[in-house]
Structures are given as C-alpha cells and as structure tokens.
Amino acid sequence: MTHHRTLSPSLIALALASAFPVAQAQSSAPAVESKKDATQLEAVIVTGSRRVENLKDVPMSISAMKGEELEAYNASGQDVRALSGRVPSLNIESDFGRSFPRFYVRGLGNTDFDLNASQPVGLVYDEVVQESPMLKGFPVFDMEQVEVLRGPQGTLFGRNSPAGVLKFDSAKPGKRMDGYASLGFGRFGAVNFEGMVNVPMGSDWSLRAAGIVQTADDRIHNPQPTGEKNLEGYNDKAARVQAAYSNGGFHGLFKLQGRDYKGNATTFRANIIKRGSNDLVDGFDFKNYPSNGLNVQTLQSHGLSARLRWDLGSIRLHSITAYDRAKFYSRADVDGGLVGGPNYPGQPAVIPFQAETADGLPYLRQMTQELRVESNTADPLQWIGGLYYFNEKQQVDSFNFDSLAVGNPQNGYAVQHQESKSWAAFGSLNYAVSPDLKLRGGLRYTNDKKDFDAQRTLTPFGGANTALLTTNPKSSNWSWDFSANYSLDKSTSLFTRVATGYRAPSIQGRVLFGDSISVADSEKALSFEAGFKADILNNAARISGTVFSYRVKDLQLTAGSGSVNQNRLINADKAVGRGFELDMQAILNRNWRTTLGLSFNDTEIKDGSLFVSPCGNSCTVLDPAGPVAGTVLIGGNDLPRAPRWVANWTLKYSTELAGGDLYVLTDWAYKDKYNMFLYEAKEYKAKAMLEGGLRAGYAWGNGKYEASAYVRNLTDRQQLVAAIDFNNLTGILNEPRSYGVQFKVSY
Secondary structure (H helix, E strand, C coil), rough: CCCCCCCHHHHHHHHHHHCCCCCCCCCCCCCCCCCCCCCCCCCEEEECCCCEHHHHCCCCCCEEEEEEEHHHHCCCCHHHHHHHCCCCCCCECCCCCCCCEEECCCEEECCCCCCCCCCEEEEEEECCEEECCCCCCCCCCCCCEEEEEEEECCCCCCCCCCCEEEEECCCCCCCCEEEEEEEEHHHHHHHHEEEEEEEECCEEEEEEEEEEEEEEECCCCCCCCCCCEECCCCCEEEEEEEEEEEEEEEEEEEEEEEEEEEEECCCCHHHHHCCCCCCCCCCCCEECCCCCCCEEEEEEEEEEEEEEEEEEEEEEEEEEEEEHHHHEEEEECCCEEEECCCCCCCCCCCCCCEEEEEEEEEEEEEEEEEEEEEEECCCCCCEEEEEEEEEEEEEEEEEEEECCCCCCCCCEEEEEEEEEEEEEEEEEEEEEEECEEEEEEEEEECCCCCCCCEEEEEEECCCCCCCEEEECCCCEEEEEEEEEEEEEECCCEEEEEEEEEEEECCCCCCCCCCCCCCCCCEEEEEEEEEEEEEEEECEEEEEEEEEEEEEEEEEEEEEECCCCEEEEEEEEEEEEEEEEEEEEEECCCCCCCEEEEEEEEEEEEECCCEEECCCCCCCCCCCCECCCCCCCECCCCCCCCCCCEEEEEEEEEEEEECCCCEEEEEEEEEEECCCCCCCCCCCCEECCCCEECCCCCCCCCCCCEEEEEEEECCCCCCCCEEEEEECEEEEECCCEEEEEEEEEEEE
C-alpha cells in the first residue's frame, strides 16, 4: 500500500478553515488509513455548503473521488470521461472526444453539440464556475478531490445548476517542501507524465506548480487514397501554478492554469450499427476506418484567478475573481464514410449526402466576480450572504467542406456571436435548534441576459444566405432551498431537503444548414430528497442512502432535424425523475477495503403533445407517429443518455512486504441501457455496459518510490455509446482496452 501523510480530523478542519473551501466529501474510494489504526475509517470533512463540516451534519447527497482513486482512473491517459459512473447517478459523455464533456446527474443533462450549448450540471473548478463546454474538460491532475453535489444547487452555487454541481478542487500550496513525478507507458504508444513541486517561500508565501502531459500514437488507419490517414492520436498538455499568501487576518490564493491540446475529433464510423438492432455489424474492424474526410482538433485555454479572504473578527469576507479564455477548432467526417461505403456483409452503405464539417471557437472570454460575507462565531445561528457577477463573450464558427472535391475545399460558413451577462444576490442561514437538530435555508435572486446574432454567409451546395438573425432573451428567478439534519446519535444522522434550481434561456444558432435560430425558455426544477448517513461496525464501515423525486418545468431539450445536420431547442411541458442512491465504504480487515455505489434514476418526459423528427436513415423507430408527417411523439420516454441503473464497486488488498507495501486494486462501473436521442429506436438504444480496471503496485522507501501496472477496460468490451442519426447508421464507440506501467517518485 502506498504510504500517505495523514492528519487528524481536527487538523484537517483547521487547515481548511484557515485556507479556502475545499470539499472533502464522502468518497467512493477507500479512505487512506491511519498507520495508528487501520481498522477504522477517518472522519469525513466536507465543504459542499461552503463551510467546513462533518459529513453527517450536511443535509445533502454528496459523493467524491480523491487521491488514489483518481490516479487509478487517469493512469491510462483518459480524460474526464473516465469518472463517468464512478459515483451514483453520474454520467459523462462527449461527441467531440477529449473535449466538450457533457455531464448528467440523476438523468438530467443536455445532448446539444453546439459550442454555444448550456448544461444543467454546473462545473465549479477551484470555486470558479466554468460555463463554456470548452472549459469543462480541463485535465484532472494534482487534485485534492472531485465532488458531486446532487440535486438543485440554486442557492450557494446557482449558475445553471438545476441538476447539480461537479466541484473540482486542486491541491493547494503548503508549508512543506515536497513534490512528485510520475511517468507511465502504455498501449498505443501512450506516454503519461505528471509532476508537482511545492516550495515554501518564507513565512508568508508558498508556491505549488503542477503539470501533466498525455500523448498517444494514432490507433486507427484509413485505407482510402483520400481523407485523414491516421486518427485518434493526441498530445494533451496542461499546467497550473498557485501562490498562497497568509499574513495576520488576510489570506490570498492566486492561480494561473492553461491547456494545449492537439489531436483528432471523435471518429464517426458509418454503417456500423446492424439495422434492426443495436449490435455492431458483422465484419467490423476497430482499426479500419474508410473515410474521405479530414479530421483535426485543437484546444488552447488559460485562466487566472485570485481568491482572497479577510478575517474580521466575527465575520469573514471572501472575494473570488477569475478570468478565462479559450480557443477551439474541430473538424471531422461526420457522415463517417465515403461514396459507396463502407459496406459490410449483408448491409451495404447508404450515405445520402456527404457531411464533413468543422466548428470553431476563435474567441471565448469569461469573467466572474463573487463577494461573500459569512459569520465566524460559535453561535447557534450562522449565515452567509453574497453577490455574484458573470460576463461571457464568444464567437462560434461553423464550416462545411466538399469531401468529393480535390483537397476537400470549404463550401459553407456561418457565424454566431453571443454576450451573456448575469448577476445574483444570495444568502443562507444555518440554525442549531439543539445539538441534534440543525435547520438551514437559502435564497438566491438571479438575473440573466443574452445578446445573440447569427448569419450564414456561404451556403453549402449553393443557395441563398441568411440575413443577420438576432435574439435577446432575458430572465430572472428566485431559487431557494430548505433542509434539516437530525443526529440520532454520534454515528447516525437523518436529513431531508427541498430545493429549487434554474437554468437561463438557451440559444441554438448553428445556422449552417438552417435558416432560423431557436431559443429555449428558462427551466425550473423542484426537488425533494431524504436520507441517512451512518458510521457502523465501530467506524469500520460507512453507509449513506438517499431517496429523491424531482420535477422540471419547461425542460430544455435538444431535438435533431431528421435528415439534416441541425439541432433545435425545445421546451417540454415538464419532466419528472425519482430514484435512490446508496454509498458504502468498509474496512474488511487490515488488508482488505471495499466500496460500493448504487443508484436508480427513473426519468420521464411528461408532455403528450411534444413531437420531434426521428432519424433520417430508416432506423427502427418505436414511438408513435406525431401530428406532422415524419415526426414521432416522445411523451413518456426516458430522458436521453440517462441510464436507470448505475453501480460501482472497488476492492483493494494491501500488505507489507519486504519493507514496502504491495497492493492490488480493482474497480468496476456498470451503466444500464439508455436512449441516445429523445425518441426511441432499436438502433439508438445503448446497451448496458460493465467496465472494469485493475491496478497492482509496490511502494518502498517509506512511500518515496512506487511502481505499478494497470489495465483499463479489462474485458475489452466494445460497443456503441453514441451515434449520428441523420446519416447512415453512424456510431461512436467506447474506449478500447488499455494497459501499461507507471513509476512514481515522491520527495
């Protein structure tokens, strides 16, 4: 077992309280055991409510991944999607590969592929909201933990979070000189490097610098004389530098981080779904990709932030200022094939038209400012109040290319411009009615405005361009929550929570193949949940459970356009969801630890008159016909990309051996079947999937050195996870099996 420094719960709480909110929530990974007593789990300290608290005192459903677990998932060089299904009710996917992740919590998410898309799951990175999809895929390295706050988070976080919040907290500078370097080599020529150095600089300053480099060779070959020859290689680099200052009652944390990614867009594979089923076609070859399109993807981003705190006796004042920029370009053969192919036994290709497109984000700028004041006393009544401001400007380009002409020249172009402004005022009260009963409530007012324009200036295949299309949606909203926590005894607590959430109006203005833009009205969520949290078996095990039910009015959905490469936003009258989550960690004995997570999410679109255009390639649609020819009714369907059952399990064995620690860790994640789109079709229902990993290693020199080997997707399961439905049964696959070795040195 790898040796880690451990702190007592009181020291952890003191360190967090004197720095900045860093959630240490209930983890689905085995807790790092104390060398003094490896038979008991340590106390869990959380800040999901922006205060340092024991988990049992927080009336909220929270899970987190940290330390060893994150390292195991990321060893093969995977991106943030590796966290999908690793805690209950969490799904992550992408149609863009290593960029543009889409998050779903309790079945609520957004399948829109426009670079202007909004999501109902907020992502907060080191206390800063990351609104653009291009900022949400920042690599996961040198992390304190990743926390999942389920249910509406409309009070303290607020920004477009009716489904919940993913909270990424990087490790902060400390007062000790230390660091680490990790180097790994794996299948497909993968090279993965991660390093960190922490340097104290006098009594007031400390510096922490960390970086990651992930590279891999191309693993897909195109045998055609035209098109991109080799695909799915990548070079992904990111770095973060933080400086912490503390003197008297003032504390400052300053951060600069950036990313530079070069690689390929998702490989869209034409004609690989067996018609009338969701199986892969006979004769499918993963390494072979006949295509006549080009494929490239680049992403550069950087961000600055300053997190300041003043301790002013009975109150504390926080200021969080951040500035982020990004630039993105992605080009792919969306039809996934070529004229006359690829053909498979019993299933010839039918590609009605070529679709080679690109989307670019030449300019994205986001600025945020938060001021927060909170009480700093031991009184029964505690409070938080604050103001928040958000401003984002961006340009989105859309291109079309002629795959049948020499050199694949551009023959279409459309552009979008958007400025989003939002401000909010919020407050929260916590009141201890007694040592056992604690109540809390919060309120937030949010005001949103967007100024948007779009225009097509070069129409594919000839035809008229559009005029300048504009829209200026505005909205405001009051969000609130109320919860209670009751301690039955020192080991067990019960909680209940009712909360609301809100998502601002969204705009779909990708007019490359359409003549109009669509606007979805704001959506509003109302959620009820109740649960328990308990330490059992003399603190050798911990278990928590939650039951929930929610309703979303005017739910924003993304509908395809049948045989056209175009999306439109619509509002469903409402959607409902209900289910439960279960989290458990246990020390079986001094050598064995295990975790188990399980969730059930039953979602339904409640709108009997809502209809959409289904696939444009003669797929096997299961929904009834709609009121307009070529449409189907979707009322009663599950939400898209929302598996009902999600489960995860880990088991770790560790023992002392020859003066060091030997360990073996296996982890498994299960996701139930789900609809890929709003409608139901046999070809576009993803199968249930079970993926596992294995990691074995040996650490010596009091934890200074560690060597390990890993396997991800242990069973080499290969199946469809997403699709393009307007052209020729085009599918997207999960990641293939990867394996490799890793060496780490700490100092």
